[in-house]
Amino acid sequence: MIFDREHECMGREELQRLQSERLVALVKRVYDRVPFYRRLFDETGIAPGKVRGLADLAGLPFTRKYNLRDEYPFGLFATPMREVVRIHASSGTTGKPTTVGYTKDDIAMWANVCARALAGAGTTQDDVVQVAYGYGLFTGGLGAHYGAELIGASVIPISGSNTQRQLMLMEDFGSTVICCTPSFMLYLYDVAQQLELDVKKLPLKVGVFGAEPWSEGMRRDIEQKWNIKACDIYGLSEIIGPGVSCECVEAQSGLHLNDDHFLPEIIDPESGETVPEGEMGELVITTLTKEAFPLIRYRTGDITRLMTEPCICGRTNIRMDRVSGRTDDMLIIRGVNVFPSQVESVLLMSPQVEPHYRLIVTRKGAMDNMEIQVEIKQDLYREVSDSVLSMDDMTTISDHQTLIALKSNIQKNVKDIIGINVGVTFREPGSIERVEGKTQRVVDKRKEQEGS
Numbered sequence: 001m002i003f004d005r006e007h008e009c010m011g012r013e014e015l016q017r018l019q020s021e022r023l024v025a026l027v028k029r030v031y032d033r034v035p036f037y038r039r040l041f042d043e044t045g046i047a048p049g050k051v052r053g054l055a056d057l058a059g060l061p062f063t064r065k066y067n068l069r070d071e072y073p074f075g076l077f078a079t080p081m082r083e084v085v086r087i088h089a090s091s092g093t094t095g096k097p098t099t100v101g102y103t104k105d106d107i108a109m110w111a112n113v114c115a116r117a118l119a120g121a122g123t124t125q126d127d128v129v130q131v132a133y134g135y136g137l138f139t140g141g142l143g144a145h146y147g148a149e150l151i152g153a154s155v156i157p158i159s160g161s162n163t164q165r166q167l168m169l170m171e172d173f174g175s176t177v178i179c180c181t182p183s184f185m186l187y188l189y190d191v192a193q194q195l196e197l198d199v200k201k202l203p204l205k206v207g208v209f210g211a212e213p214w215s216e217g218m219r220r221d222i223e224q225k226w227n228i229k230a231c232d233i234y235g236l237s238e239i240i241g242p243g244v245s246c247e248c249v250e251a252q253s254g255l256h257l258n259d260d261h262f263l264p265e266i267i268d269p270e271s272g273e274t275v276p277e278g279e280m281g282e283l284v285i286t287t288l289t290k291e292a293f294p295l296i297r298y299r300t301g302d303i304t305r306l307m308t309e310p311c312i313c314g315r316t317n318i319r320m321d322r323v324s325g326r327t328d329d330m331l332i333i334r335g336v337n338v339f340p341s342q343v344e345s346v347l348l349m350s351p352q353v354e355p356h357y358r359l360i361v362t363r364k365g366a367m368d369n370m371e372i373q374v375e376i377k378q379d380l381y382r383e384v385s386d387s388v389l390s391m392d393d394m395t396t397i398s399d400h401q402t403l404i405a406l407k408s409n410i411q412k413n414v415k416d417i418i419g420i421n422v423g424v425t426f427r428e429p430g431s432i433e434r435v436e437g438k439t440q441r442v443v444d445k446r447k448e449q450e451g452s
């Protein structure tokens with residue numbers, strides 16, 4: 001179901017006219033109402049009257065996460081507090097959170113874009129939606145909640161955790177749609193197994209997963225274990241919360257971005273320049289319609305690309321690829337921007353290796369070198385170690401023909417897709433350290449080498 005056909009299926013030209021109009025009004029509004037933006041525009045010598053449309057977007061200054069922290073708590077609000085009806089905040093890694101505000105109209109727009117997202121994932125008035133994102137200062141729970149209610153679905157606002165209770169209500173209330181993080185969905189499955197609950201007998205048909213990066217492999221895993229369709233939803237509290245973009249259940253290929261409200265750009269995170277159409281880079285968003293907390297060219301830090309090809313579902317809004325990493329993780333190897341997630345997706349093309357890897361970056365003279373250490377699958381390890389006499393270490397078996405061929409295959413793929421020459425060494429299955437939470441994928445030795 002397309003929830004807001006008028007805006008989701010607009011002609012590109014008509015949409016661009018609307019975006020232009022909204023951008024011009026936005027620039028004027030923030031200049032008049034937010035001292036931070038007035039200062040920023042004055043410093044960069046941009047007169048708001050000179051901004052006439054989309055063509056002027058790339059000349060506007062960026063807004064960065066630290067600007068939000070510096071203006072804590074309400075410095076970036078563009079409306080007086082008496083017009084603000086809701087405040088959310090995201091926890092910062094250090095110290096104060098990032099605060100965002102909503103007017104009544106902002107809340108209505110948020111509900112609308114979340115309804116578009118959930119409807120795109122297959123939700124209708126006949127569904128029972130279990131919202132297992134956290135409710136509270138975090139935007140996840142209430143965002144999905146308002147969207148599902150606007151569709152007219154029956155909402156179960158259970159919030160996060162309470163694993164056993166989630167499963168009990170899912171069964172007793174007959175949930176057909178669940179919203180939560182993909183990792184929580186996998187955890188729910190494990191607990192269901194322990195309780196000997198046959199999840200495939202449940203009426204659940206769709207999961208709307210987000211709030212953390214996840215891979216195609218994880219999607220297949222969830223879909224197969226639960227016998228559901230798994231759709232990716234994207235959002236961040238700075239922009240609105242969930243509902244910035246979401247995959248349609250028909251294609252599950254790229255997230256339809258609500259670009260009548262959120263104007264996307266992709267830039268090179270190093271230079272800040274716009275990248276050619278379709279290329280990967282950092283997602284930058286301008287909130288075209290928000291009243292209480294508008295942002296100009298906000299640097300999300302998320303790595304993706306934009307897709308302009310039409311989608312089989314009939315929506316015409318632009319799509320973004322699933323987020324494949326963060327700019328914080330970007331490496332520059334011989335002038336080429338490299339994201340660990342890109343390496344991961346190249347490794348996933350070879351079924352004989354595990355997605356457990358480490359990237360070792362070194363510098364010899366002026367030359368950067370990257371070595372990929374990757375675990376091979378158990379079957380392959382057994383096969384090759386059986387065939388050589390001494391099966392004690394990887395150095396011996398790395399000379400095995402199969403591994404030599406696999407190595408040059410991976411090197412060729414990395415060269416073709418990422419554009420750099422790399423070294424590849426294989427490791428025994430299970431030998432690369434797993435850490436709870438974030439795995440340390442990158443060992444960058446260049447800094448310490450500089451000192452020597």
Ligand SMILES: [Zn+2]
Pocket residue numbers: 247248250251256311312313314315
């Ligand atoms: Zn679609």
